[in-house]
Amino acid sequence: MINPETNMIPEIDRDKCNGCKICVKACPGKCIFLDSEDIAYIEADYCENCGICAYENPHLCPEEAIKLPWDKWQRNLQ
Numbered sequence: 001m002i003n004p005e006t007n008m009i010p011e012i013d014r015d016k017c018n019g020c021k022i023c024v025k026a027c028p029g030k031c032i033f034l035d036s037e038d039i040a041y042i043e044a045d046y047c048e049n050c051g052i053c054a055y056e057n058p059h060l061c062p063e064e065a066i067k068l069p070w071d072k073w074q075r076n077l078q
């Protein structure tokens, strides 16, 4: 599990998303939706920071469009 205090809300690369909804179905918080262009986005206020959507081994997202913002997390540590 990811510590919510680190604010590790995943980020979705709009250029990579193909709208397959795998992340939408996998999100336990039901906080990933498709927008009017069928691109996934996260309602950050409801994200539980579980990290499931951004799982990388193997990637949950077939397009590898979802990442945890490790760069922001590292900046928070400084």
Ligand code: SF4
Pocket: 012, 016, 017, 018, 019, 020, 021, 022, 023, 024, 039, 040, 060, 061, 062, 063, 064, 065, 066
């Ligand atoms: S799993 Fe990836 S490609 Fe599929 S809807 Fe989610 S972000 Fe888009």
Ligand code: SF4
Pocket: 009, 010, 026, 027, 028, 029, 030, 031, 032, 042, 046, 047, 048, 049, 050, 051, 052, 053, 054
């Ligand atoms: S981190 Fe968990 S709760 Fe947040 S959007 Fe991803 S799957 Fe949903």
